[in-house]
Amino acid sequence: MEAAPTGQRSSHQSVEKGRSRHKIPRDVETDIAYLYEVLPQLSRIFRIIDKIGEGTFSTVYLAEAQMTDGSRRMFALKHLIPTSHPVRIAAELQCLTVAGGTENVMGVTYCFRKEHHVVIVMPYMEHQTxxxxxxxxxxxxxxxxxxxxxxxxxxxxxxxxxxxxxxxxxxxxxxxxxxxxxxxxxxxxxxxxxxxxxxxxxxxxxKREEVIPRKIVSSKHRSVPVRTPLNQKPKAPAVSPMLTCNCFMTDRVCNICLSRKQQVxxxxxxxxxxxxxxxxxxxxxxxxxxxxxxxxxxxxxxxxxxxxxxxxxxxxxxxxxxxxxxxxxxxxxxxxxxxxxxxxxxxxxxxxxxxxxxxxxxxxxxxxxxxxxxxxxxxxxxxxxxxxxxxxxxxxxxxxxxxxxxxxxxxxxxxxxxxxxxxxxxxxxxxxxxxxxxxxxxxxxxxxxx
CATH class of the missing domain: 1.10.510.10 (Transferase(Phosphotransferase) domain 1)
Incomplete structure (x- = not known):
């Protein structure tokens, strides 16, 4: 953790200046406190400043750390949701480790884990939305x-x-x-x-039953998948597929089409x-x-x-x-x-x-x-x-x-x-x-x- 990959360090002064302009919302403070609670070792290294991203599978925080040479650097802490599959988490880490840190691909600095909580530490790159x-x-x-x-x-x-x-x-x-x-x-x-x-x-x-070509029927220019398993012969429909829904030749997709069983x-x-x-x-x-x-x-x-x-x-x-x-x-x-x-x-x-x-x-x-x-x-x-x-x-x-x-x-x-x-x-x-x-x-x- 002594150095961030070249070209991926942020301006500490500009980041801190921007963060000081607004007060951290109470819910973000609560989330930061929770992260310190579930991973106590973070508090010995990082001062978590703000939440900077949130998705379906993870939350990203901005944090500051004092390096061994006395300098301070900014890092992005990615907290993976506890329900993430261990193999999926390990695969993401391996991608960052093997391919990251060069050619415009983010690298990984460190990883913390306690029980089912995992935080991936990466260099923070200041960027525009x-x-x-x-x-x-x-x-x-x-x-x-x-x-x-x-x-x-x-x-x-x-x-x-x-x-x-x-x-x-x-x-x-x-x-x-x-x-x-x-x-x-x-x-x-x-x-x-x-x-x-x-x-x-x-x-x-x-799955084996998903490799046969499917018919996609269009409603005006909306498209609807029709599923035919590989392990059974296609049956001739009692009614033409073009007439099995209520939206053909209209500008909408009807509930019948939207409720069709989707292929995997x-x-x-x-x-x-x-x-x-x-x-x-x-x-x-x-x-x-x-x-x-x-x-x-x-x-x-x-x-x-x-x-x-x-x-x-x-x-x-x-x-x-x-x-x-x-x-x-x-x-x-x-x-x-x-x-x-x-x-x-x-x-x-x-x-x-x-x-x-x-x-x-x-x-x-x-x-x-x-x-x-x-x-x-x-x-x-x-x-x-x-x-x-x-x-x-x-x-x-x-x-x-x-x-x-x-x-x-x-x-x-x-x-x-x-x-x-x-x-x-x-x-x-x-x-x-x-x-x-x-x-x-x-x-x-x-x-x-x-």
């Missing part, structure tokens, strides 16, 4: 951001690690220093040739960032799912719209993807991984440059025939009136800028290369989707050191 800066980044900032995310993905994929939860909050970014760090391997899985021993027991396995397949990750093969419950998922998530992040960075996709369930999420990538293309890609999609309405594939430039404010809405889903961002003046509305949260802060400001930020000179890379990251077919190694060789990065 993605939603606060997504519309204010210059094109060069975006180029560097995606480049360093791809470097982190290439590194972990080399070890056979599938992160499975790539999203902006798991890729820390310090805009001033251009520092980056991929965090949170709590959902990581292993590829068949993974070098992480503990991930070998967490390979993406599926890995679907970890965050809504809005799940790849098509995850949404359609394809049993064979690999590192390509991380690349899709990187593509969604780049889509937000180029359009200034975050989150770009936000759906309440997998069916609507697939619909949103089809709206961007086209229904015919989605159906063809689905066939390659054993799925069949029926769509009653043809959805054209959108030009990614026109889409992003319109949402960012570089093009007139009159010049772009975009679907109704994007009209919420059309009138900045109306959105400004209600800053707390869902529309405002989905609104591009970049689109509120003037053309002159956008030009000064280099957005009028964004090359075709960046949209070509975006297209390759958002390839609907995981078999042909660009890999991290290939992406780093893309012409967009010809002036950058890989």
């Amino acid at each position: 993605f939603v606060d800066i997504v519309g204010s980044l210059s094109f060069e900032d975006v180029k560097h951001y995606i480049f360093h995310l791809l470097k982190a993905l290439r590194h972990i994929h080399k070890f056979g690690i599938i992160h499975r939860d790539i999203k902006p909050t798991n890729f820390l970014f310090n805009q001033q220093r251009r520092e980056y760090s991929l965090v949170d391997f709590g959902l990581a899985q292993g590829t068949p040739d993974t070098q992480i021993e503990l991930l070998k027991g967490l390979l993406l396995k599926t 397949a890995p679907r970890a990750g965050t809504p809005g960032f799940r790849a098509p093969e995850v949404l359609t419950k394809c049993p064979n998922q690999g590192t390509a799912i991380d690349m899709w998530s990187a593509g969604v992040i780049l889509l937000s960075l180029l359009s200034g719209r975050y989150p770009f996709f936000k759906a309440s369930d997998d069916l609507i999420a697939l619909t949103q993807i089809m709206t961007i990538r086209g229904s015919r293309e989605t159906k063809e890609a689905a066939k390659t991984f054993g799925k069949s999609i029926v769509c009653s309405r043809e959805l054209p594939r959108l030009d990614l440059r026109i889409l992003c430039e319109t949402l960012r404010g570089l093009r007139s809405w009159d010049d772009a025939s975009l679907p109704a889903e994007f009209q919420a961002s059309r009138n900045p003046a109306e959105v400004k009136q209600d800053a707390g509305s869902p529309a405002r949260k989905r609104m591009s802060s970049g689109s509120l800028r003037s053309i002159a400001e956008l030009q000064e930020m280099g957005w009028d000179k964004a090359p075709d290369d960046v949209y070509d890379l975006l297209d390759k990251l958002l390839d609907l077919n995981p078999a042909t989707r660009i890999t991290a190694s290939m992406a780093l060789q893309h012409p967009l990065f010809k002036d950058m050191t890989v």
Whole structure:
């Protein structure tokens, strides 16, 4: 614990200055006291300052420690929920230990355990919240951001690690220093040739009855999975599958479709960032799912719209993807991984440059025939009136800028290369989707050191 990995240390003064501006809420004080109680050894080393993150499986705290040389450093303490499986916890630690500390991947400094309580200690990296800066980044900032995310993905994929939860909050970014760090391997899985021993027991396995191709019936352009076990022959339905629900040819998904028994397949990750093969419950998922998530992040960075996709369930999420990538293309890609999609309405594939430039404010809405889903961002003046509305949260802060400001930020000179890379990251077919190694060789990065 004598040193944090190079490039991942935070500014102690700026962190402390920011924390001193507000009083810690009473509930956070209670949580900190509880953490000291269940892991008393922490109090001998750390002064826990604040809670800085909370998720389904863990809570993250900011803490200060005095080093042996007399200096003080900041650390992130990740307290895993007591119900986490021991193998899952050990696998996350092994990922951090083997692959972390280099190539924009967070390392681990120490680990404390008492009974079923585990705290992973990591260097703290001061960073900005993605939603606060997504519309204010210059094109060069975006180029560097995606480049360093791809470097982190290439590194972990080399070890056979599938992160499975790539999203902006798991890729820390310090805009001033251009520092980056991929965090949170709590959902990581292993590829068949993974070098992480503990991930070998967490390979993406599926049951025998889940490997047969499924039919996916569409309601207008909503998609519904229909399950057929491998160990029994498909039976001819008494009624055509197209007529077994109440929502076909309508703009909604009915309760019959939503209540269908779902097939089992890995679907970890965050809504809005799940790849098509995850949404359609394809049993064979690999590192390509991380690349899709990187593509969604780049889509937000180029359009200034975050989150770009936000759906309440997998069916609507697939619909949103089809709206961007086209229904015919989605159906063809689905066939390659054993799925069949029926769509009653043809959805054209959108030009990614026109889409992003319109949402960012570089093009007139009159010049772009975009679907109704994007009209919420059309009138900045109306959105400004209600800053707390869902529309405002989905609104591009970049689109509120003037053309002159956008030009000064280099957005009028964004090359075709960046949209070509975006297209390759958002390839609907995981078999042909660009890999991290290939992406780093893309012409967009010809002036950058890989």
